[in-house]
Amino acid sequence: MPDRINDRPMTRRHEGRTAVITGAAGGIGRAYAVRLAAEGAAVAVLDRADGAAVVKEIHDAGGRAIAVHVDLTDAASVAAAQEEVAEQLGAADILVNNAGIYPNQPFESITFEQWRAVFTLNVDALFHTAKAFVPGMRERGWGRIVNMTSNSVGMVIPGFSHYVSSKMAAIGLTRGLATDLADAGITVNAIAPSLVRTATTEAGPAELFEMVPQLQAIRRVQVPEDLTGMLSFLVSDAAAFVTGQTLFVDGGLIRS
Ligand SMILES: NC(=O)c1ccc[n+]([C@@H]2O[C@H](COP(=O)([O-])OP(=O)(O)OC[C@H]3O[C@@H](n4cnc5c(N)ncnc54)[C@H](O)[C@@H]3O)[C@@H](O)[C@H]2O)c1
Known part of the structure; x- marks a missing residue:
């Protein structure tokens, strides 16, 4: 089976753009940051973890990036991050809401605090970042927002009632924002991956890496x-x- 991954930068098509990527200190967010920087964007790595290694990787490849420490669950922290990005790189043209958590627990063991923790990052943080970064996009009449959801919204996965609910909400917000921001030249879309190999998923059950690919085409x-x-x-x-x-x-996997 052909096993080619299209991760080569093909153009400098994001030259002149500033991209904010949340949760970009590792995992999928890191790959997003590296790719957009390779195609010319100045990238802000927003994370509560240290983003210095990703910034160095981008600098070493000749790109432009900064790390901004943020707690995405705190509106004031997100607002401060927006100011820091604007000061150092200019107003953001691109916002990628990538940070998320995906604890796996049967519904009956989930406490309300655990339920809220999933929603606070996977949903509320998308509200905070939109509030912080949309005004600058509207001012310039151009913007791109991408939210990370999951293909688990299209099937039944045990232990994911809070996670799937939150990722369905992210799809709802994607549609709502797309409707309300179109007149400002801002598009809003969501990406739904399958099980992706990252440090976080590798720390979970190993059998998933056997099982899930068998469901994919x-x-x-x-x-x-x-x-x-x-x-x-x-x-x-x-x-x-x-x-x-x-x-x-x-x-x-989801053939819609
Ligand atoms: N990995 C998968 O299999 C998979 C599958 C479907 C969807 N997704 C989605 O893709 C996104 C990225 O997944 P990943 O596996 O790369 O995640 P990850 O755990 O590797 O990275 C998440 C990043 O978010 C950061 N973060 C967490 N809480 C934060 C907070 N309060 N403030 C700031 N930063 C915070 C973490 O420090 C981390 O760097 C998530 O939204 C996830 O739900 C992942």
């Missing part, structure tokens, strides 16, 4: 670089007429 384990081509397209001018959509980049 393309039966290999997904890696972050499988997602970067779609992100690059969605935040480019080429995707100007694509909005409110959820793109399943999941090896054909």
Whole structure:
């Protein structure tokens, strides 16, 4: 089976743009940051973890990036991050809401605090970042927002009632924002991956890496670089007429 991953930067199509990527200190967010920087964007790595290694990786490749420490669950912290980005890189043109948590627990063991913790990051943080970064996009009449959801919204996975609910909410917000921001030249879309190999998923049950690919049309384990081509397209001018959509980049697991 062909096993090629389209992660090569093809153009400098994001030259002159400033991109904010949340949760970009590792995992999928790191791959997004590296790809957009390679295609010319100045990238702000927003994370509560140290983003210095990703920033160094981008600098070493000749790109432009800064790390901004933020707690995305705190509106004031997000507002301060927006100011820091504006000061150092200029107003953001591109916002990628990538940070998320995906604890796996049977519904009956989930406390309300645990339920809220999932929603506070996976949903409320998207509200905070939109409030912080949309005004600058509206002012310039151009913007791109991409929210990370999950292909688990299209199937039944045990132990994910809070996670799937939050990722469905992210799709709802994607559609709502797409509707309300279209007049400002801002598109809003969501990406739904399958199980992706990251440090966090690798710490979970190993059998998932056997099981999930068997449900996909393309039966290999997904890696972050499988997602970067779609992100690059969605935040480019080429995707100007694509909005409110959820793109399943999941090896054909959900055949919608
Ligand atoms: N990995 C997968 O299999 C998979 C599958 C479907 C969807 N997703 C979604 O993709 C996104 C990225 O997944 P990943 O596996 O790369 O995640 P990850 O755990 O590797 O990275 C998440 C990042 O978010 C940061 N973060 C967490 N809480 C934060 C907070 N309060 N403030 C600031 N930063 C915070 C973490 O420090 C971390 O760097 C998530 O939204 C996830 O739900 C992942």
